[in-house]
Amino acid sequence: MKGLTLRHLSKTYFDPYSGTRVDAIHDVSLQVEAGEFVSVVGPSGCGKTTILNMIAGFLPHSGGDILVGGKPVKGPGPDRGVVFQSFALFPWKTVLDNVAFGPKMRGVARAEREKIAREYLAIAGLSEAAGRYPSELSGGMQQRVGVVRALANDPDVLLMDEPFASVDAQTRMTLQEELTRIWAEKRNTVLFITHDVGEAVFLADRVVVLTKGRVLDEIKVGLPRPRKWDDANKDPEFQRLSAQVLEKVRAA
Amino acid sequence: MILVWKIWGAYVRLTARFPSVATLMPFVPVVGLWALVAHLELFPKVFFPSPLDVWRSFIDLTWKGILPDYLQDSVVRLAVGAAWGMALGIPLGVLIGMNRIAYRALWPVLLFLQAIGDIAWLPILVIWFGYGLVTMTFVIVYTVLFPVVLNTVLGVRSVPPVLARAAQSLGAGRWSVVWEVILPGALPNIITGLRNGLGYGWRALIAAEIIVGTSGIGFLMFDARRAGSVVEIFLGMIILGILWYIVDSWVLAPIERTTGQRWGLVTR
The missing domain is CATH 3.40.50.300 (P-loop containing nucleotide triphosphate hydrolases)
Structure with a gap:
């Protein structure tokens, strides 16, 4: 920190x-x-x-x-992780892939980054939504993903x-x-x-x-x-x- | 009245089970009308053959192997041309869409070249490359290229800048932003460009085959005219329509369903 x-x-x-x-x-x-x-x-x-x-x-x-x-x-x-007012989730990625994006850019292997993403999704009560696309979620759920995506990149x-x-x-x-x-x-x-x-x-x-x-x-x-x-x-x-x-x- | 609704209901259920019925059914009255007009001999039979005559010619030409060969020639030419058009058009579109200098340098030239329609190139191409594959490929690539480039530029520019920022603040470098954000964000437009490009390309190909071809569906039709075989001209026209329907519903529509529509970028 x-x-x-x-x-x-x-x-x-x-x-x-x-x-x-x-x-x-x-x-x-x-x-x-x-x-x-x-x-x-x-x-x-x-x-x-x-x-x-x-x-x-x-x-x-x-x-x-x-x-x-x-x-x-x-x-x-x-x-410096950023959470945007407009959420700025990637519409073409599932919730899981959105959250795993930061670790992916760091070069973390797929299995490991998906594990990280699932941990963070669980913290925000989003485990059920992992396989869905952002457009299928409510605004509140989308911003939970936005927060968790920034946090998962530590x-x-x-x-x-x-x-x-x-x-x-x-x-x-x-x-x-x-x-x-x-x-x-x-x-x-x-x-x-x-x-x-x-x-x-x-x-x-x-x-x-x-x-x-x-x-x-x-x-x-x-x-x-x-x-x-x-x-x-x-x-x-x-x-x-x-x-x-x-x-x-x-x-x- | 109730009977009509019952028949309609049965039809809807049938199309749900067999979607191809929904495709073929609208053609039943069209073919029926055609058969009727031919049967009444409103026009002389040599100028207006019946569906059955065309079907016989289809069987005959397929049996002799001419039709499969020509069909293959045309489809391969289109596929090769489209592949080159995409391979050149998408990177060029991304470059012009993302880079202001490239936009300024290339955009006016693109608009200028686009205005010289595909077959307007044929006179000079025939002098340069003769009557053959190079000339036809050039025309198709040229035709596919512009809709792909213009729509890719449009798609790249329609990606919200905040998504690129989000990717950057998650650690994405320049190439990752292009690959992970710009390309998928532009994909619905790229597919639209491809759909237009293939449509124009298909028409340009037939035109090129008619003028410079030695094989292919366009050549088949023009050759039939020389021989006065109206049946084969009809056959060629029908094949053009069917082939386009197959490309659209078996190749383009599934791509759209699994990308833009699935992501909520395009409304169904």
């Missing part, structure tokens, strides 16, 4: 329509410790997805450093880009509870992007509030784990933290 460091990270676009330079991210510094779960929350347009895309290596950054375990990142790589850092934004509210709560349970087992370093304040607090050890490409504030979340929505909703500490984060986001 490794930590993630952002040092004076910035991103400047050239906008060909207006002919001007646009500063999307100004000087963001952030440390995610090894095995820590950090949520980044902010209004739309605050640059949170841009930051994630730079960490994942999908976009080049304009200034500053992105370090995983002290090493600068160059382009996309398997040390990344140093797990990057999650509003992964539960496109599933229905009830399924979302179930998925959030499952994520805290699975995370409690694996203890990956996680950076979780969301615009949902309740989700950010419920999942994380620490919530970072982002605004207009800057870090506005950080709030520690000391709630006991594993977390359940039934408990959280009654917990005055959860409510206090949520209110505090919401206030920051609205001020943003």
Whole structure:
């Protein structure tokens, strides 16, 4: 397990329509410790997805450093697993082959990588779906596969880009509870992007509030784990933290 | 009325058990009408033979071995041409679809060459290569190539970029992205291109055989015209239709069922 460091990270676009330079991210510094779960929350347009895309290596950054375990990142790589809002499962691969894809790229033999994939599918309660194609699953099931596919590759850092934004509210709560349970087992370093304040607090050890490409504030979340929505909703500490984060986001 | 429904129900059950019935049944009235028109001799018999005459000619030519030889010649030419068309077209399509420089350099040339239709090449090809296999193969490869390239480009560009990103962040390199993401994602379009290409190629082949051929179904038909044998011309036309139906339903449709449709990329 490794930590993630952002040092004076910035991103400047050239906008060909207006002919001007646009500063999307100004000087963001952030440390995610090894095995820590950090949520980044902010209004739309605050640059949170841009930051994630730079960490994942999908976009080049304009200034500053992105370090995983002290090493600068160059382009996309398997040390940073990504869970996408649109799931991004391979439609032509079965659930099992989707999950086994990372190990396959590492050169793990078929029998061994399928064993790994089945283990992870079992953790998420997806064993029955192993032979099915993504289009045959519900949205909630598809994103379970998306999470498990990233985890099965054993990344140093797990990057999650509003992964539960496109599933229905009830399924979302179930998925959030499952994520805290699975995370409690694996203890990956996680950076979780969301615009949902309740989700950010419920999942994380620490919530970072982002605004207009800057870090506005950080709030520690000391709630006991594993977390359940039934408990959280009654917990005055959860409510206090949520209110505090919401206030920051609205001020943003 | 109830009787009609009962007969219809029995027919539907029959086609469920024997799918070939559903294929053949629509031709029963067509052949029946043909037989009737021929029987009434609305046209002189030499110009409009009956189904039975064509059937006799089929048996006769099969017995003499001419038909199987010609059929084989045509099918092999199409298969070889299609194989070359795919072998050249798919990689070229992937290159143009993925690489902006290749797109800029090649796309206008492709559109230009596509406009010079297949048999428009025949005059110059006959001068270069004479009346023979090279000329015919060139025409088929040329005809198959463009639909395959254009549809492959379209398919490559329709693959959501997020899938390539997902593959990269799971450790896939450039070639793995092409092999595991771009090609399967483009496959439904590639098959569409192949289907169009084979259809055009089949027609171009017959045209080429008529003009430059010394064997094959197209040659059979044109040779029959020289001999004034309308029966054999009819036979040739029917064989063209049947052969295409076989290629489509035995080769192309099963590929589509097990790929794009199974994956939910194409609606049934």
